[in-house]
Amino acid sequence: MYVTLSAENRPVHGPLSARGTTSAGLPTLVKAGQHLYREGDEVERLYQVSNGVVRLTRMLEDGRRQVISFGYPGDIIGFPADGRHHTDCDALVDTTLFAYRRTALDTGDGDPDLHLALLEAALREISAMQDHVMMLGRKSALERVASFLNVLTISYGEDIDTHRRIDLPMSRSDIADFLGLTTETVSRAFTTLRKAGVMSLDGAQTIVVRDPCLLAEMAAGED
Amino acid sequence: MYVTLSAENRPVHGPLSARGTTSAGLPTLVKAGQHLYREGDEVERLYQVSNGVVRLTRMLEDGRRQVISFGYPGDIIGFPADGRHHTDCDALVDTTLFAYRRTALDTGDGDPDLHLALLEAALREISAMQDHVMMLGRKSALERVASFLNVLTISYGEDIDTHRRIDLPMSRSDIADFLGLTTETVSRAFTTLRKAGVMSLDGAQTIVVRDPCLLAEMAAGED
DNA sequence: CGCGATATTGACTACAGTCAATTTCCGTGG
DNA sequence: CCACGGAAATTGACTGTAGTCAATATCGCG
Numbered sequence: 363m364y365v366t367l368s369a370e371n372r373p374v375h376g377p378l379s380a381r382g383t384t385s386a387g388l389p390t391l392v393k394a395g396q397h398l399y400r401e402g403d404e405v406e407r408l409y410q411v412s413n414g415v416v417r418l419t420r421m422l423e424d425g426r427r428q429v430i431s432f433g434y435p436g437d438i439i440g441f442p443a444d445g446r447h448h449t450d451c452d453a454l455v456d457t458t459l460f461a462y463r464r465t466a467l468d469t470g471d472g473d474p475d476l477h478l479a480l481l482e483a484a485l486r487e488i489s490a491m492q493d494h495v496m497m498l499g500r501k502s503a504l505e506r507v508a509s510f511l512n513v514l515t516i517s518y519g520e521d522i523d524t525h526r527r528i529d530l531p532m533s534r535s536d537i538a539d540f541l542g543l544t545t546e547t548v549s550r551a552f553t554t555l556r557k558a559g560v561m562s563l564d565g566a567q568t569i570v571v572r573d574p575c576l577l578a579e580m581a582a583g584e585d
Numbered sequence: 586m587y588v589t590l591s592a593e594n595r596p597v598h599g600p601l602s603a604r605g606t607t608s609a610g611l612p613t614l615v616k617a618g619q620h621l622y623r624e625g626d627e628v629e630r631l632y633q634v635s636n637g638v639v640r641l642t643r644m645l646e647d648g649r650r651q652v653i654s655f656g657y658p659g660d661i662i663g664f665p666a667d668g669r670h671h672t673d674c675d676a677l678v679d680t681t682l683f684a685y686r687r688t689a690l691d692t693g694d695g696d697p698d699l700h701l702a703l704l705e706a707a708l709r710e711i712s713a714m715q716d717h718v719m720m721l722g723r724k725s726a727l728e729r730v731a732s733f734l735n736v737l738t739i740s741y742g743e744d745i746d747t748h749r750r751i752d753l754p755m756s757r758s759d760i761a762d763f764l765g766l767t768t769e770t771v772s773r774a775f776t777t778l779r780k781a782g783v784m785s786l787d788g789a790q791t792i793v794v795r796d797p798c799l800l801a802e803m804a805a806g807e808d
Numbered sequence: 809c810g811c812g813a814t815a816t817t818g819a820c821t822a823c824a825g826t827c828a829a830t831t832t833c834c835g836t837g838g
Numbered sequence: 839c840c841a842c843g844g845a846a847a848t849t850g851a852c853t854g855t856a857g858t859c860a861a862t863a864t865c866g867c868g
Binding site for chain 1 (some may be wrong): 814815816817
């Protein structure tokens, strides 16, 4: 999941390859709360999220947790480094994914289209991580929360009369661990955004964005 | 540049391909302070740093700067996303690099060894950026500075009687922008490390690490 | 409707940032 | 080789943002 947006970084949905059955990813189902893989596991497959949302996390030895990214439909996850996974991956809700052999990334596995699609996804992932670094290094708490909601709104929100609605499948604590904050600080930022008229809550997990422009401005730190 | 270390993530020095002259990178020279490329430039080549050190940076519209990474000898830099550079790259000291055609990454360009080496470098870069995210999201100022010095010490330091010496080609302000801190906070962390007997300074740019174990502990937050 | 989990709010603390004053470094020229 | 001067680094005093700990409030599931 990207943290800033450009016209170019939208993921491609649907099967990655124009070719037939050999390369089309095998559907995989992961129930909410179940792990798809864990840090240190050997990478056998890459996945494209089809439905649902997954969470990629890393831990420090003393238990501090960082959510590295959330995997939304279209996102490719599971890139190896030295053959192994470097994050845990579990599902926030019931999730289906397309699985691709790891060799499709390395050698192409006889499918150049798939090979290229996976490579480009890896390169976009580098850029996405750099965005995240920029955000964590240089943005305030309010800017981080606004950036996060802004991306979700634009990429995954749905229109509801004149506003935009987004469902948050993750807890405040997940958001905090993604943004390098605490749950309390995330909560306070939500309150600030509500009081500024940017958004309102419809239950704890549903956000109605009333002023997307203002949200984008706050994400960029113009307020 | 990685921010945590494992046995596996050491870059490969020297030419990336076993093959002959076609794929061997063309040497490129960049003087200290000169740019190799800028954000938004079309990516024509990837580079492996041979000698010297480069700096990859991103800016927010309002001028806030984040140093994304430092490129040390062996590191591969210049990965495209959607065909373009997403950082500025300039040299901290006179630097030489091997240049590879961008197509060597996409198609292999007739050299499978080079193709694979570049791909693996891209995958390691994802992991390195995730490390950086973890550090910025969840480590204290002292831990960040200690982590930074720890990696430099182990990867690029040289033995000097019983200690280890490292030369810092970057300013305090570069370190601050890399670690998401201010120059003052970096300076205070250096002072703390000196007073704890972990290291001493030999001029502003040369560090003598007197207790590498303690440094590693402080990097992990065990103090 | 009730209960446990999750989220919010409040009061206070602390870590890192800001602004300003030295000090040190280090390249240049005498 | 030393002295000078501008830049970089360090230190100090103070502030502010986000963290901590604790008390409600709300959610959403059975």
